[in-house]
Amino acid sequence: MPSILIVGGSDAGVSAALRARELAPEAQVRLLLADRYPSFSICGIPFLLSGEVDGPSHLAHHSARDIEAAGIDLLPGHRARSLDPETRVVQALTPGGDTRDLRYDRLLIATGATSVRPPIAGMDLPGVFTLRWMDEALAVRRWLERQRPERAVIVGGGYIGMEMADALTRRGMAVTLVEALPQILATLDPDLAVEIAVTLRNEGVEVVTGVRTERIRETSEGLRVETGAGSWDCGLVLVATGARPETTIAAAAGLETGHHGALRVDRHMRTRFPSVYAAGDCVETWHRLLEDWTYMPLGSTAHKQGRIAGENLVGGAREFAGTLGTQVVKVFDRIAARTGLHDRDARAAGFDPLSVDLETWDRNAYYPGAQKLIIRVTGERRDGRLLGAQILGHQGSEVAKRLDVFATALFHGMKVVELEDLDLSYTPPLSSPWDPVQMATRHWTWTLTHAGGSR
Amino acid sequence: MPSILIVGGSDAGVSAALRARELAPEAQVRLLLADRYPSFSICGIPFLLSGEVDGPSHLAHHSARDIEAAGIDLLPGHRARSLDPETRVVQALTPGGDTRDLRYDRLLIATGATSVRPPIAGMDLPGVFTLRWMDEALAVRRWLERQRPERAVIVGGGYIGMEMADALTRRGMAVTLVEALPQILATLDPDLAVEIAVTLRNEGVEVVTGVRTERIRETSEGLRVETGAGSWDCGLVLVATGARPETTIAAAAGLETGHHGALRVDRHMRTRFPSVYAAGDCVETWHRLLEDWTYMPLGSTAHKQGRIAGENLVGGAREFAGTLGTQVVKVFDRIAARTGLHDRDARAAGFDPLSVDLETWDRNAYYPGAQKLIIRVTGERRDGRLLGAQILGHQGSEVAKRLDVFATALFHGMKVVELEDLDLSYTPPLSSPWDPVQMATRHWTWTLTHAGGSR
Numbered sequence: 047m048p049s050i051l052i053v054g055g056s057d058a059g060v061s062a063a064l065r066a067r068e069l070a071p072e073a074q075v076r077l078l079l080a081d082r083y084p085s086f087s088i089c090g091i092p093f094l095l096s097g098e099v100d101g102p103s104h105l106a107h108h109s110a111r112d113i114e115a116a117g118i119d120l121l122p123g124h125r126a127r128s129l130d131p132e133t134r135v136v137q138a139l140t141p142g143g144d145t146r147d148l149r150y151d152r153l154l155i156a157t158g159a160t161s162v163r164p165p166i167a168g169m170d171l172p173g174v175f176t177l178r179w180m181d182e183a184l185a186v187r188r189w190l191e192r193q194r195p196e197r198a199v200i201v202g203g204g205y206i207g208m209e210m211a212d213a214l215t216r217r218g219m220a221v222t223l224v225e226a227l228p229q230i231l232a233t234l235d236p237d238l239a240v241e242i243a244v245t246l247r248n249e250g251v252e253v254v255t256g257v258r259t260e261r262i263r264e265t266s267e268g269l270r271v272e273t274g275a276g277s278w279d280c281g282l283v284l285v286a287t288g289a290r291p292e293t294t295i296a297a298a299a300g301l302e303t304g305h306h307g308a309l310r311v312d313r314h315m316r317t318r319f320p321s322v323y324a325a326g327d328c329v330e331t332w333h334r335l336l337e338d339w340t341y342m343p344l345g346s347t348a349h350k351q352g353r354i355a356g357e358n359l360v361g362g363a364r365e366f367a368g369t370l371g372t373q374v375v376k377v378f379d380r381i382a383a384r385t386g387l388h389d390r391d392a393r394a395a396g397f398d399p400l401s402v403d404l405e406t407w408d409r410n411a412y413y414p415g416a417q418k419l420i421i422r423v424t425g426e427r428r429d430g431r432l433l434g435a436q437i438l439g440h441q442g443s444e445v446a447k448r449l450d451v452f453a454t455a456l457f458h459g460m461k462v463v464e465l466e467d468l469d470l471s472y473t474p475p476l477s478s479p480w481d482p483v484q485m486a487t488r489h490w491t492w493t494l495t496h497a498g499g500s501r
Numbered sequence: 502m503p504s505i506l507i508v509g510g511s512d513a514g515v516s517a518a519l520r521a522r523e524l525a526p527e528a529q530v531r532l533l534l535a536d537r538y539p540s541f542s543i544c545g546i547p548f549l550l551s552g553e554v555d556g557p558s559h560l561a562h563h564s565a566r567d568i569e570a571a572g573i574d575l576l577p578g579h580r581a582r583s584l585d586p587e588t589r590v591v592q593a594l595t596p597g598g599d600t601r602d603l604r605y606d607r608l609l610i611a612t613g614a615t616s617v618r619p620p621i622a623g624m625d626l627p628g629v630f631t632l633r634w635m636d637e638a639l640a641v642r643r644w645l646e647r648q649r650p651e652r653a654v655i656v657g658g659g660y661i662g663m664e665m666a667d668a669l670t671r672r673g674m675a676v677t678l679v680e681a682l683p684q685i686l687a688t689l690d691p692d693l694a695v696e697i698a699v700t701l702r703n704e705g706v707e708v709v710t711g712v713r714t715e716r717i718r719e720t721s722e723g724l725r726v727e728t729g730a731g732s733w734d735c736g737l738v739l740v741a742t743g744a745r746p747e748t749t750i751a752a753a754a755g756l757e758t759g760h761h762g763a764l765r766v767d768r769h770m771r772t773r774f775p776s777v778y779a780a781g782d783c784v785e786t787w788h789r790l791l792e793d794w795t796y797m798p799l800g801s802t803a804h805k806q807g808r809i810a811g812e813n814l815v816g817g818a819r820e821f822a823g824t825l826g827t828q829v830v831k832v833f834d835r836i837a838a839r840t841g842l843h844d845r846d847a848r849a850a851g852f853d854p855l856s857v858d859l860e861t862w863d864r865n866a867y868y869p870g871a872q873k874l875i876i877r878v879t880g881e882r883r884d885g886r887l888l889g890a891q892i893l894g895h896q897g898s899e900v901a902k903r904l905d906v907f908a909t910a911l912f913h914g915m916k917v918v919e920l921e922d923l924d925l926s927y928t929p930p931l932s933s934p935w936d937p938v939q940m941a942t943r944h945w946t947w948t949l950t951h952a953g954g955s956r
Contacts, residue, residue, distance in 0.1 A: 057934065068947075090929050093868060104867040107934070205928075334924070346927040349934040353921070367922035374926035383926050412559040413548060446931045447902030453924055454909040466808070467822035469789070469908055471829035471838050472801040473660075474545050476901045479512060479562070479804040492523075 047073045050359050051136055051148055053126045053295075054156030055079030056088065057345050058326025058352035060108055062154050063118045065356025073360055076119040076148065078126055078138055083180040084110050089345050091183045092206065095190070096213030102180055129153070129299040131319040136295075152321045152359045155296050155309065156352065159289035159327035159343045166201070166285065168262030173269050174283040177206060186284070195281020196220060199271040201259045202286035203230030208242070208377045210284055211251045215378075222252040222278050224259050224271065226287075233373055234436055235388050235401070238422065241438050245380040289343045291328040304330045306341035313365040315355040323359060325351035334368030335386055335433065335456065336395050342369050372453045374446045381441060383449035386434025386456045389424055398427045402493045404486040408443035410474040417443050421486035423452075425462040427494065432462045435486075444476070451483050462487045502528045505814050506591055506603055508581045508750075509611030510534030511543065512800050513781025513807035515563055517609050518573045520811025528815055531574040531603065533581055533593055538635040539565050544800050546638045547661065550645070551668030557635055584608070584754040586774040591750075607776045607814045610751050610764065611807065614744035614782035614798045621656070621740065623717030628724050629738040632661060641739070650736020651675060654726040656714045657741035658685030663697070663832045665739055666706045670833075677707040677733050679714050679726065681742075688828055689891055690843050690856070693877065696893050700835040744798045746783040759785045761796035768820040770810040778814060780806035789823030790841055790888065790911065791850050797824050827908045829901045836896060838904035841889025841911045844879055853882045857948045859941040863898035865929040872898050876941035878907075880917040882949065887917045890941075899931070906938050917942045 050066055052059045055077050063075050077084075083102060090105040099105060113120050123141030130136075136148045161176035163169055173193070175186045189195070198214045200207050203225030211221050223230070223246065230246075230253065231239040243253045257275040264270075268281040291308040293301070301317050301324070302310040308330040311317055315325045327343035329351070347369050357364045374383035392399035401424040407416040417440045424434040435452035439445040455465055465487040472479050480488065505521055507514045510532050518532050532539070538557060545560040554560060568575050578596030585591075591603045616631030618624055628648070630641050644650070653669045655662050658680030669676050678685070678701065685701075685708065686694040698708045712730040719725075723736040746763040748756070756772050756779070757765040763785045766772055770780045782798035784806070802824050812819045829838035847854035856879040862871045874894040880887050890907035894900040910920055920942040927934050935943065 087865060087867075087929060087934075089927070089934075090865060090867060093929055098869050099867045344927075345934045346925065350921070368924075370924040372924040372926045374928045374931060376928055376930045381931070385924070385926070410542060410545060412542075412545060412554045414553050441930075442897055444899045444902040446926045446928070447899040447906065450923075450925045450936070451902065451905050451909050453926065454906055457923055458909075458913045466805070468905075468912055469823075469825040469827040469840070470801065470905045471827045471840070471901045471908065472544070472799075473829045473831055473901070474542065474548055475831045475896075476829060476836070479542075479544075479800045481905070 048151035048360070049074045049149065050076070050152050050154070051150035052077045052154045052156060053136060054158055054326070055084040055120070056156065056158050056326065057085070057107070057348035058158070058355070059154065059156035060085040060113060061349050061352030062156065062325060062356035062359065063113065064108070064116055065353045066360045067116050067118060069357060069362065070360035071117065074119070075117070076121060077113070078124040078136070079120060079122045080125045081179060081181055082122045084108070084113055084120060084122070086180050087345070088178060091177060092209035092213045094183060095186055095210065096216045102184065126295050129295050131299055131322055134321065153323065154355050154359060155322065155324040155328060156326045157292040157296070157328045160292050161285070162288040162290050164285065164287050166259050166262060169285065171262055171264055171269065173281065174262055174285065176285050177210070178289060189282060190217070193281055195268065197280040198222070198282040198284065199224060199278050199280045200284045200286060201271070202288070203227070203253070203255065204232070204286060204288060205373070205375050206286040208375055210286065211246055212378055215249055215251060220250070222254065222280070224257055224273055225255045226258045228256045230255060231375070231382065233371070233384055234382060235422065238382065238420065238436055238438055241420070242377055242380060242382055245377055249378050289327060291341070291343070293328055296324065296328070305339055308341045314358050314363065315351055315366060316358070323355045325355040332366055332368040334370055342371060344369070344373065346372070370453055370456050372449065374449060376441065379441045380438070381443070381445040382438050383445050384434070384436040385449055385453040386432070387424060388434055388436060392424060392433050397433060399424050399433055400427050400490070400494055402490040404482070404489045406482050406485050407478070408439060408482060409476050410478050413474045419443055419445065419482050421482055423462060423486050423490040425490055425494070430461040430463055432456055432460050432465070448481070448483050463491050503606035503815070504529045504604065505531070505607050505609070506605035507532045507609040507611060508591060509613055509781070510539040510575070511611065511613050511781065512540070512562070512803035513613070513810065514609065514611035515540040515568060516804050516807030517611065517780060517811035517814065518568065519563070519571055520808045521815045522571050522573060524812060524817065525815035526572065529574070530572070531576060532568070533579040533591070534575060534577045535580045536634065536636055537577045539563070539568055539575060539577070541635050542800070543633060546632060547664035547668045549638055550641055550665065551671045557639065581750050584750050586754055586777055589776065608778065609810050609814060610777065610779040610783060611781045612747040612751070612783045615747050616740070617743040617745050619714070619740065619742050621714050621717060624740065626717055626719055626724065628736065629717055629740065631740050632665070633744060644737060645672070648736055650723065652735035653677070653737040653739065654679060654733050654735045655739045655741060656726070657743070658682070658708070658710065659687070659741060659743060660828070660830050661741040663830055665741065666701055667833055670704055670706060675705070677709065677735070679712055679728055680710045681713045683711045685710060686830070686837065688826070688839055689837060690877065693837065693875065693891055693893055696875070697832055697835060697837055700832055704833050744782060746796070746798070748783055751779065751783070760794055763796045769813050769818065770806055770821060771813070778810045780810040787821055787823040789825055795824070797826060799824070799828065822912070825908055825911050827904065829904060831896065834896045836894050836898070836900040838900050839889070839891045840904055840908040841887070842879060843889055843891060847879060847888045852888060854879050854888055855882050855945070855949055857945040859937070859944045861937050861940050862933070863894060863937060864931050865933050868929045874898055874900065874937050876937055878917060878941050878945040880945055880949070885916040885918055887911055887915050887920070903936070903938050918946050
């Protein structure tokens with residue numbers, strides 16, 4: 047059986063290792079882990095820092111013991127330094143500072159992503175953090191515990207920014223969130239993102255959009271964040287402005303890169319070198335609707351790609367079916383979810399989209415506790431095909447899994463009108479005879495027909 | 502434009518009327534309503550009787566005013582007595598006791614269903630009720646308010662039985678539920694139904710299964726329900742042993758009946774008579790997986806069939822896509838949902854099913870408030886096709902809409918293994934990188950492969 051080497055012990059790497067061993071119990075599988083936290087949930091970090099989750103070990107999808115029990119040779123603290131695809135050797139730096147040459151028959155590069163470091167002066171000051179790996183998370187936690195800052199500035203209004211605003215508010219801190227773009231949550235349409243900004247403000251978070259952060263300074267009191275629209279004093283700065291693929295050794299070895307500098311792979315997760323696969327946040331991602339490559343570093347995708355790579359490393363031929371960009375975030379008690387393309391994306395991709403909103407109840411309106419949902423359906427005017435959906439709602443309204451009905455419909459290329467045919471579950475405390483998903487698609491069809499769907 | 506007559510003002514009838522007028526605003530649409538409660542939510546009755554919902558008007562999906570505002574000529578208190586498909590006349594009894602001949606160009610029969618009246622002696626005693634129409638619901642409410650019974654016996658452990666056990670317990674009554682079959686909730690597998698029985702018992706409901714109710718007597722104290730395994734004294738008896746199609750005038754006019762005596766229609770909701778359509782709880786229902794006709798009186802289905810009939814009454818050609826038997830019920834804080842075929846159904850239909858359970862968390866296990874889900878996946882051993890799913894969980898675990906991911910997958914005839922490819926939403930407070938739905942399908946595939954799926 048081939049000797050398999052995996053570089054990277056987060057979602058994609060560990061998924062691949064487990065899957066390879068499951069399918070080929072006699073395969074030798076070695077996994078290089080740069081730190082000491084295999085398979086930990088990057089998405090869980092905000093909940094560690096909010097105090098909702100106890101210790102880092104709780105954030106692991108699989109413990110080191112589980113991984114080793116599956117027969118995987120886990121090499122913690124081993125940082126890959128170079129790759130030679132000709133001789134099939136990865137050179138790694140061991141925890142002791144030695145170098146070690148590791149020969150492989152098949153290699154998986156699962157080096158993940160690192161935080162974008164925007165050109166802000168003062169990024170290296172104590173008290174300024176980016177947040178992606180566990181070491182960073184633990185550094186933030188130490189800072190919070192030792193310095194007990196009362197105010198924080200978060201630079202960046204994406205998912206991590208949202209969740210950290212929630213987390214730090216929960217800890218009793220005053221939080222200012224500064225986003226350079228005109229809106230937070232660029233994955234949502236601007237007017238829906240405004241609803242989440244309102245939620246943040248109602249919870250006491252100061253939200254500042256369209257303002258570029260220029261510099262962070264040390265003051266006698268702590269830190270000062272200077273922007274084009276004023277400055278904020280605080281004791282902690284989190285810079286959460288996105289992720290970029292970690293491809294250093296792969297690019298140096300001659301692997302091709304594409305979107306956002308991510309590694310090029312095919313849908314079998316193969317690179318252009320025989321026997322070298324790549325998966326997770328370091329690779330380009332096939333988009334099922336765009337029918338093109340994109341960059342979308344998401345945990346759910348990394349797990350899928352890792353599993354597929356794991357199959358193919360031991361002789362499988364499974365293809366990645368593609369992402370739809372399905373995402374959900376919880377901000378205090380508000381839930382925002384989206385899948386597929388929104389209007390702007392769709393237009394950019396050459397579609398002729400129509401987006402229609404419906405505000406309705408999450409269950410029969412007469413049932414106690416009914417809460418409002420806003421559902422936006424995006425469809426193609428010419429052939430009626432579903433292109434995407436966005437839902438805003440509250441906890442308890444099954445927002446995420448309602449969105450998944452759209453995601454499943456999108457997966458199958460359904461027309462908007464066809465969603466009326468789905469046999470979805472109904473009981474008055476949880477839905478209505480037409481699920482809100484279907485009310486929204488009916489309203490889309492009605493609008494296209496009656497209102498002419500004018501632009 | 503044709504003159505359209507609709508007999509029946511519940512879900513299917515009103516849906517059809519509204520859809521016909523929406524598509525053909527000049528059509529004459531008359532709707533015969535036997536009582537004075539158009540478009541009321543049959544499924545909402547238990548919540549009216551629990552006191553969670555105020556008055557009957559809150560249970561209406563559409564008010565009489567809305568229906569009339571849509572240009573529909575609503576004839577309340579008009580009971581159809583006969584139909585002549587040759588002369589195209591329906592004779593109705595007016596509220597004043599006169600008869601009235603109503604001519605139509607196209608007719609929709611949407612007479613719904615009535616409660617099954619099992620052969621129990623004493624069914625007609627005061628304090629013994631069936632529960633389907635609003636008059637019956639209001640009669641129960643009056644009885645509850647005037648007699649203030651402390652104990653109730655519910656005969657029948659289906660959805661209405663469950664919800665009424667919950668409702669009456671909520672009112673402070675002591676409830677005994679007697680089911681003749683060996684299990685409650687026959688739409689679930691027996692061992693899953695037991696879990697719901699445990700929930701009922703934990704809430705103080707006495708659950709008796711496998712016991713036939715023989716007789717109800719009046720005593721000096723109230724009522725006594727006598728069964729093959731003892732008798733229960735109480736002040737209220739609800740008999741909820743299912744529904745049968747109301748087809749009296751249709752059958753007398755020569756329309757064909759099939760399963761459970763329901764009217765035969767095609768997938769356009771047409772009967773064998775030109776210009777006579779039928780929809781809702783009075784008709785046979787096309788089952789998408791069985792590819793055969795069945796009887797499944799559900800509100801969600803009645804709304805769909807009504808809408809399709811409404812389109813076709815004004816010249817459309819839309820087909821009913823079929824039911825999957827998707828259903829959900831809330832029993833106290835427990836949710837039970839099912840779609841497709843369970844093992845027994847599948848075997849009876851000639852499939853070779855394998856059913857596999859997974860017990861897992863509704864969100865990342867580390868996130869506070871995580872609750873257990875039990876997911877049972879049923880698939881065909883020979884070709885791996887998904888046949889059905891059952892989920893048990895709690896409120897707040899998005900059980901119903903997780904089930905709908907299965908329902909949407911079933912609609913498209915997906916193989917179990919293909920559900921791994923779905924791009925479902927993930928954030929730690931609401932799910933895991935592989936949604937529990939996908940963990941369960943993975944476990945099914947693993948079981949088929951590794952455990953040989955032995956019977």
